[in-house]
Amino acid sequence: MSPAISVELRFKDRVALHYVLATAALVAAAYLLVFGVVRHRVYTDLDANLRFEAAKHMGELAVSGRTVRFADRSEWEEREHREVQVDPVFIQVNDAQGRLMDRSPNLKADQLAFDATPGWRAPRNSMLRGKAIRQVQVPIVRDGAPVGYLLSGLSSEAAQHVLDSLALVLLGSFPVVLLVLFGSARRLAGRSIAPIAQITATTARITRNNLAERIALPPRPDELHTLASAINGLLQRVEQAVAREKQFTADASHELRTPLAVLKGTLEVLVRKPRTPAEYVDNITLGIQEIDRLTHLVEQLLLLARFENHAPGPHRQELAVRSSVHDVLLRHRGALSAKHIRVDVEDDPADAIASDPYLVDLILDNVLSNAIKYSPAGSTIAVGLAHRGPRLVCTVADQGIGICPTDLARIFDPLYRSDALAHKHIDGTGLGLSIVAKACTLLGIERTVQSELGQGTVFTLVFPV
Incomplete structure (x- = not known):
């Protein structure tokens, strides 16, 4: 045919x-x-x-x-x-x-x-x-x-x-039998695929505006039941993704609006009447800070969008995790000195792994910067390196404000900050841990978080073999 x-x-x-x-x-x-x-x-x-x-x-x-x-x-x-x-x-x-x-x-x-x-x-x-x-x-x-x-x-x-006579009967009945079989098979096939037509009609009605609608499951646990369940599962994931997208868009708009509003207010104050040079310097400095904050936010949004849409393939090479930790701490030495925070790095003689240096640095930078930001002055951050079988385990433990248990499941969501109103003085966009989650998924790194409110937080990264 x-x-x-x-x-x-x-x-x-x-x-x-x-x-x-x-x-x-x-x-x-x-x-x-x-x-x-x-x-x-x-x-x-x-x-x-x-x-x-x-x-x-x-x-x-x-x-x-x-x-x-x-x-x-x-x-x-x-x-x-x-x-x-x-x-x-x-x-x-x-x-x-x-x-x-x-x-x-x-x-x-x-x-x-x-x-x-x-x-x-x-x-x-x-x-x-x-x-x-x-x-x-x-x-x-x-x-x-x-x-x-x-x-x-x-x-x-x-x-x-x-x-x-027998040959004539057999030859004559053969096409008749085939025609009867075709008609019966066509009718049975039509009845068998009738639920598929119902599934098609239901999915055709589902749009972005009514993603909550689901396909009615057939009464018998057969292949059609499995198909309908799979489509319902897909719709559930699509609905969740659209909801996250809407929430992300709303949060991003809010985060972008805040520094823009501050910048606009600062400029409006400057143009109302003549100011002293010191006042001009103070207001311009504030505007530059808001521009820097806005730039940082846009850069993180672009990085997150890059992971979402065109995740870069990891360029794996041998690297020492301890060296990457020291590189990150060197970049944050100003914040560490200002808050008098001590960092203890546990040395492991065999901490070499095969991974992407850029993404590992990105993960460690976000985790350690969070530990520094949320740790009180004079506290200690402990970075541990140990082996669990053939895999390397890196832990970052701080003595900071901790995370509310109800918020632990959401801290990796974009633009989400746990109990943000309780620590408005701490700068942050809520995108760092989302970037960590995407990079860990790309590299196959297992991540877990343990935290106790008021006692501190422990981030654990388990690198693959």
């Missing part, structure tokens, strides 16, 4: 067609088997009669030297005149060279076909007077040597008629 025909057929027609093609092969095999069995049975009975007739007339032969004749030919001829045979038996005697020596009266001037190959002959089909016969050729043996052959034949017209 050509691809063009396959495309034009509806799904239920393709199902019915494939079913009929498979069934047609089975029906054809069954028909051939039936015909073969009947043919074998017919010819077996015919051959048994042939052998019986040959054995019966073998005893009526008279052998004299090399001459073989019927001993009671005159009686045979008289019986032929008295009886009318429905299925006449034809008997013929040939010598060893195949020359005709005698034959039954009903053969008249005709002869049975002789096979000159020596030995026993299996029954075979032949023709006599334009009609089909079945004949067998049996050697006549005297003193261990063949002296001639007895040929016995029976009309096979009736048997052939039975076989031809």
Whole structure:
């Protein structure tokens, strides 16, 4: 079947067609088997009669030297005149060279076909007077040597008629059976895919504005139930993703609006009346700080969008996690000195891993900067490096304000800050841990957070082998 025909057929027609093609092969095999069995049975009975007739007339032969004749030919001829045979038996005697020596009266001037190959002959089909016969050729043996052959034949017209009629019936019924099967299969396929049509109609109604609608699950736990469940699961994930997108857009707009409002207010204050140079410096410095905050926020939003849409493939190479930790701490030495925070880094002699240096630095920078921001002055941050089997485990433990247990599940959401109103003096965008989550997923790093409010937080990173 050509691809063009396959495309034009509806799904239920393709199902019915494939079913009929498979069934047609089975029906054809069954028909051939039936015909073969009947043919074998017919010819077996015919051959048994042939052998019986040959054995019966073998005893009526008279052998004299090399001459073989019927001993009671005159009686045979008289019986032929008295009886009318429905299925006449034809008997013929040939010598060893195949020359005709005698034959039954009903053969008249005709002869049975002789096979000159020596030995026993299996029954075979032949023709006599334009009609089909079945004949067998049996050697006549005297003193261990063949002296001639007895040929016995029976009309096979009736048997052939039975076989031809059977073949005609089978061939005639074959397309009828296929048509009936196609119609039944098409109807059953239509009923079977009816739930799929309902699923299609439901999914066609679902848009961005009604993502809460779900497909009704079939009552039986079959493949359609699995399909509907999978689509409902997909819709659930899409709904959650759209909800996160809406929330992210709203939060991003709010975060962008805040520094812009501060910047606008500062400039409006400057233009209302002349100011002293010191006032200009203070307000311009505040504007620059808000611009820096806005720039940092935009950079983090762009980085997060880069992870969301076109996640870069990691460029893995061997690196030492301890060296990466020290590089991050060196960048934050100003904040550490200002708050008099001590950082204890536990050395592990075998802390080398194969990973992306940029992404590992990004992860450690965000985790350590959070620990520094939320730790009180004079506290200690402990960075641990240890092996758990073949994997390297990095822990960052601070003595900061901690995270509310109800907020732990959301701290990796974009623009989410745990109890932000309680620490408005601490700068942050709520994007750092979202970037950490995306980078960890890309590198296959397992991340866990343990925190106790007022006691501190422990971030654990388990690097893959």
